[in-house]
Amino acid sequence: MRVAxxxxxxxxxxxxxxxxxxxxxxxxxxxDIILVGDENTLSRELNTYGxxxxxxxxxxxxxxxxxxxxxxxxxxxxxxxxxxxxxxLVAHGEACAVVSAGHTGATVAASTLHLRTLxxxxxxxxxxxxxxxxxxxxxxxxxxxxxxxxxxxxxxxxMAAVYYRCIxxxxxxxxxxxxxxxxxxxxxxxxxxxxxxxxxxNLNFVGNVEGREIFDNKANIVVCEGFVGNIILKFxxxxxxxxxxxxxxxxxxxxxxxxGLWLCKPxxxxxxxxxxxxxxxxxxxxGVNGICIICHGRSDSKAIQNAIKVALKLSxxxxxxxxxxxxxxxNTLTAHVV
Amino acid sequence: MRVAxxxxxxxxxxxxxxxxxxxxxxxxxxxDIILVGDENTLSRELNTYGxxxxxxxxxxxxxxxxxxxxxxxxxxxxxxxxxxxxxxLVAHGEACAVVSAGHTGATVAASTLHLRTLxxxxxxxxxxxxxxxxxxxxxxxxxxxxxxxxxxxxxxxxMAAVYYRCIxxxxxxxxxxxxxxxxxxxxxxxxxxxxxxxxxxNLNFVGNVEGREIFDNKANIVVCEGFVGNIILKFxxxxxxxxxxxxxxxxxxxxxxxxGLWLCKPxxxxxxxxxxxxxxxxxxxxGVNGICIICHGRSDSKAIQNAIKVALKLSxxxxxxxxxxxxxxxNTLTAHVV
Numbered sequence: 001m002r003v004a005x006x007x008x009x010x011x012x013x014x015x016x017x018x019x020x021x022x023x024x025x026x027x028x029x030x031x032d033i034i035l036v037g038d039e040n041t042l043s044r045e046l047n048t049y050g051x052x053x054x055x056x057x058x059x060x061x062x063x064x065x066x067x068x069x070x071x072x073x074x075x076x077x078x079x080x081x082x083x084x085x086x087x088x089l090v091a092h093g094e095a096c097a098v099v100s101a102g103h104t105g106a107t108v109a110a111s112t113l114h115l116r117t118l119x120x121x122x123x124x125x126x127x128x129x130x131x132x133x134x135x136x137x138x139x140x141x142x143x144x145x146x147x148x149x150x151x152x153x154x155x156x157x158x159m160a161a162v163y164y165r166c167i168x169x170x171x172x173x174x175x176x177x178x179x180x181x182x183x184x185x186x187x188x189x190x191x192x193x194x195x196x197x198x199x200x201x202n203l204n205f206v207g208n209v210e211g212r213e214i215f216d217n218k219a220n221i222v223v224c225e226g227f228v229g230n231i232i233l234k235f236x237x238x239x240x241x242x243x244x245x246x247x248x249x250x251x252x253x254x255x256x257x258x259x260g261l262w263l264c265k266p267x268x269x270x271x272x273x274x275x276x277x278x279x280x281x282x283x284x285x286x287g288v289n290g291i292c293i294i295c296h297g298r299s300d301s302k303a304i305q306n307a308i309k310v311a312l313k314l315s316x317x318x319x320x321x322x323x324x325x326x327x328x329x330x331n332t333l334t335a336h337v338v
Numbered sequence: 339m340r341v342a343x344x345x346x347x348x349x350x351x352x353x354x355x356x357x358x359x360x361x362x363x364x365x366x367x368x369x370d371i372i373l374v375g376d377e378n379t380l381s382r383e384l385n386t387y388g389x390x391x392x393x394x395x396x397x398x399x400x401x402x403x404x405x406x407x408x409x410x411x412x413x414x415x416x417x418x419x420x421x422x423x424x425x426x427l428v429a430h431g432e433a434c435a436v437v438s439a440g441h442t443g444a445t446v447a448a449s450t451l452h453l454r455t456l457x458x459x460x461x462x463x464x465x466x467x468x469x470x471x472x473x474x475x476x477x478x479x480x481x482x483x484x485x486x487x488x489x490x491x492x493x494x495x496x497m498a499a500v501y502y503r504c505i506x507x508x509x510x511x512x513x514x515x516x517x518x519x520x521x522x523x524x525x526x527x528x529x530x531x532x533x534x535x536x537x538x539x540n541l542n543f544v545g546n547v548e549g550r551e552i553f554d555n556k557a558n559i560v561v562c563e564g565f566v567g568n569i570i571l572k573f574x575x576x577x578x579x580x581x582x583x584x585x586x587x588x589x590x591x592x593x594x595x596x597x598g599l600w601l602c603k604p605x606x607x608x609x610x611x612x613x614x615x616x617x618x619x620x621x622x623x624x625g626v627n628g629i630c631i632i633c634h635g636r637s638d639s640k641a642i643q644n645a646i647k648v649a650l651k652l653s654x655x656x657x658x659x660x661x662x663x664x665x666x667x668x669n670t671l672t673a674h675v676v
Contacts, residue, residue, distance in 0.1 A: 215580035230518040264601075270588050
């Protein structure tokens with residue numbers, strides 16, 4: 001199988017993207033990586049590594065989507081961008097999956113346009129892993145769709161359950177609905193109607209999940225609209241960094257607390273590892289007809305390496321076939337829902 | 339001035355509510371506290387303290403709003419509840435402010451019904467303080483209004499700026515709009531239209547604020563709809579507890595990290611103080627014709643004591659008169675907005 005990697009996307013592109021791709025390629029036996037981007041730049045960068053793994057090739061793309069390009073502009077005016085060209089490789093069957101740490105909006109727009117959605121899927125959604133006390137909680141959607149209907153949210157639950165099964169090996173993951181109270185009747189119209197759809201489904205629906213319960217493993221998957229998901233994911237990043245920096249600043253104020261912090265260091269390591277998004281190998285855009293892994297803009301080689309692994313795992317598990325088969329089962333149930 | 343305290347509301351009522359009221363009363367010279375609740379229960383509890391401050395009286399209320407009572411039911415069927423009776427005292431001019439750690443929905447509904455909104459205000463909103471690296475960020479709304487229009491959000495900005503000036507002494511606080519990106523054109527229709535209103539106002543509007551920027555002091559006030567505000571506030575609570583408990587669990591695993599944690603303890607104290615909602619004296623429901631302070635359900639005596647102080651400070655500052663005067667200035671600006 002072949003994974004197309006957008007080598008020009010991300011704060012640390014192309015250096016870390018290429019490094020991550022080489023690390024991944026070295027561990028692959030029968031799979032290949034296609035680096036997509038400016039041929040000269042990529043060749044020069046690859047040559048610094050000496051022997052290039054045979055399973056890495058270059059696919060030329062002359063343009064780059066800049067972070068301040070509007071997503072719609074990028075798909076119309078930059079059809080030769082590394083993002084669009086990577087996705088085109090999947091659309092034409094030349095790759096099974098795409099990995100990009102570039103412009104998220106452009107990746108979502110180009111994937112939806114060129115790969116199209118899977119049969120029955122109304123809107124694709126991005127599922128991101130949030131570390132909790134005892135594992136991870138998958139939040140879907142974190143920003144692909146900010147004008148949600150109940151059916152979109154319901155479908156996110158179905159798709160995320162298939163994905164969770166594939167990646168985390170839990171057969172019947174608990175699905176929750178992000179809301180402002182635990183009671184069934186809480187929330188705005190969107191969540192109330194979604195609650196009904198989820199309650200009547202064959203998902204392992206555990207009801208409403210409040211903000212604080214995300215960390216209590218009440219649910220393996222938490223469904224929310226992209227606007228809310230995006231805000232809480234970034235909020236989690238800001239809050240974690242703020243807490244840790246406050247502890248550090250305070251600890252550096254005296255000799256004994258400084259010593260204490262030094263001794264305590266190993267206790268912070270598992271936390272840092274947990275909080276390191278690079279461990280999770282990016283967030284899949286679920287619902288498009290192809291595998292698309294969206295990585296954090298700050299992704300380093302480890303993040304890219306893991307994202308490539310996840311992309312291949314999803315392809316081999318045939319996650320999209322499983323999603324389509326789930327949708328065939330539920331389509332009769334939701335056929336009347338607009 | 340007199341503050342009505344709902345003595346039956348909150349997880350630790352009436353014990354901690356009464357204790358907090360006594361602590362506050364002992365520090366007041368010319369102000370009084372009216373404890374609202376079941377007369378027998380309150381008298382019995384007060385008697386355990388020996389000498390009761392002369393500036394504390396009891397106002398009998400025979401009913402209690404339970405946490406699982408729907409808000410609409412409570413205002414219709416429990417008109418003799420401690421919440422409604424406390425608010426009635428303000429409505430009838432017998433108290434200048436109400437403090438409650440009881441059912442938030444019932445407090446919002448009863449306040450809106452009995453106090454009415456201030457002239458020009460469309461919807462009241464709850465403003466809560468979130469500790470950041472260098473101070474606090476005020477989030478409005480955190481759950482009073484989950485069906486927001488742009489004008490509601492805009493008005494939250496105006497009211498919160500007056501409140502911030504009063505409590506934190508900053509003349510022209512920075513107001514931001516919670517959104518999924520920094521660029522002006524980001525977000526759903528609600529935030530886009532709110533962005534325009536805020537941009538054209540005389541507020542110190544700093545533009546869109548992303549989830550992670552809340553902790554960077556980009557804005558003193560962050561405006562959002564109640565659904566999102568409620569989720570992130572509870573999310574912050576869950577994430578902070580999860581992070582600290584992970585550090586503790588890991589540190590207790592070996593002798594040296596355990597010793598380190600013990601030495602490091604003083605470094606955690608400022609963080610704990612920052613995170614302690616009791617320090618902030620509750621969250622005001624801004625926009626009703628009276629002062630209403632909503633406390634956390636888990637409020638202890640310190641939280642109640644601080645909430646009473648805040649209530650009196652707002653009354654003396656005549657925060658509502660300032661809000662009305664601000665609204666008179668802006669009404670010509672927003673007269674065409676529905």
